Amino acid sequence: MKLLFLGDVVGRSGRKVVAALLPGLIEKHRFDFVVVNGENAAGGFGITEATLAEIVGAGADCVTTGNHVWDQREALTFADRQERFLRPANYPPGTPGRGANVYTAKNGARVLVVNVMGAVFMPSLDDPFQAVTRELSACAIGNGCDAIVVDMHAEASSEKQTMGYYLDGKASLVIGTHTHVPTADARVLPGGTAFMTDVGMCGDYDSIIGMEKDEPLRRATTKIPSARFGPATGAGAISCLAVETDDATGLARRAAAIRIGPGLEPAEPDF
Numbered sequence: 291m292k293l294l295f296l297g298d299v300v301g302r303s304g305r306k307v308v309a310a311l312l313p314g315l316i317e318k319h320r321f322d323f324v325v326v327n328g329e330n331a332a333g334g335f336g337i338t339e340a341t342l343a344e345i346v347g348a349g350a351d352c353v354t355t356g357n358h359v360w361d362q363r364e365a366l367t368f369a370d371r372q373e374r375f376l377r378p379a380n381y382p383p384g385t386p387g388r389g390a391n392v393y394t395a396k397n398g399a400r401v402l403v404v405n406v407m408g409a410v411f412m413p414s415l416d417d418p419f420q421a422v423t424r425e426l427s428a429c430a431i432g433n434g435c436d437a438i439v440v441d442m443h444a445e446a447s448s449e450k451q452t453m454g455y456y457l458d459g460k461a462s463l464v465i466g467t468h469t470h471v472p473t474a475d476a477r478v479l480p481g482g483t484a485f486m487t488d489v490g491m492c493g494d495y496d497s498i499i500g501m502e503k504d505e506p507l508r509r510a511t512t513k514i515p516s517a518r519f520g521p522a523t524g525a526g527a528i529s530c531l532a533v534e535t536d537d538a539t540g541l542a543r544r545a546a547a548i549r550i551g552p553g554l555e556p557a558e559p560d561f
């Protein structure tokens with residue numbers, strides 16, 4: 291089975307490049323299941339029901355989020371009814387929406403997706419390791435699902451790698467999101483879990499993590515906020531991870547980055 295995970299979609303540039311390239315990638319590489327992090331899809335901050343629909347329309351089977359999930363207040367109203375939408379699982383009990391869900395992939399396989407937010411340099415939620423333990427003990431590969439994808443939305447590389455090794459052999463893929471910068475460490479861990487510290491973003495890379503550069507530059511030098519941050523609006527690039535899993539075990543055989551568009555060194559897997 292083939293999985294594809296796309297990094298945080300930032301603003302219109304991100305949505306445009308995902309809509310332009312994702313359908314062709316799915317067709318060319320025959321991806322069975324696609325997850326997209328959409329926490330910055332609407333104007334760089336949060337996600338609306340319309341932008342969620344755009345990403346699903348481009349081919350996403352599941353859209354994960356992170357610390358920006360509620361920036362667009364309407365997310366609180368559609369979180370429960372939009373089954374393809376996930377918010378981090380370690381929000382307090384009673385938070386709208388789901389932190390994990392099982393989906394049927396194109397090949398008929400059942401895929402559990404878990405979205406969780408890190409604890410280091412992030413808003414304080416419940417413990418992410420307890421949250422994934424809870425979700426994976428309710429639904430394990432071979433006992434409730436055929437593959438598991440965990441989006442570890444976190445700032446610290448060390449915490450993301452810790453989650454990778456914590457779930458090594460239990461998840462098909464553990465992938466870091468949030469920093470908007472792709473790391474060069476896509477690999478399969480010894481126990482068979484595909485891992486990448488951060489998958490990067492889908493958006494305009496001529497920017498500061500997807501935002502127009504002027505205001506971050508001004509704030510860094512003057513220490514005075516003088517405008518709101520806004521997403522950069524130039525041509526977007528996509529940064530993703532492709533994973534091939536073994537149907538018998540649900541674990542990963544190969545993992546390779548896909549990078550297409552301005553500002554990124556091109557990469558496309560040979561599988």
Ligand SMILES: [Fe+2]
Nearest residue numbers: 298329330468
């Ligand atoms: Fe993000």
Ligand SMILES: [Fe+2]
Nearest residue numbers: 356357358468
């Ligand atoms: Fe984030």
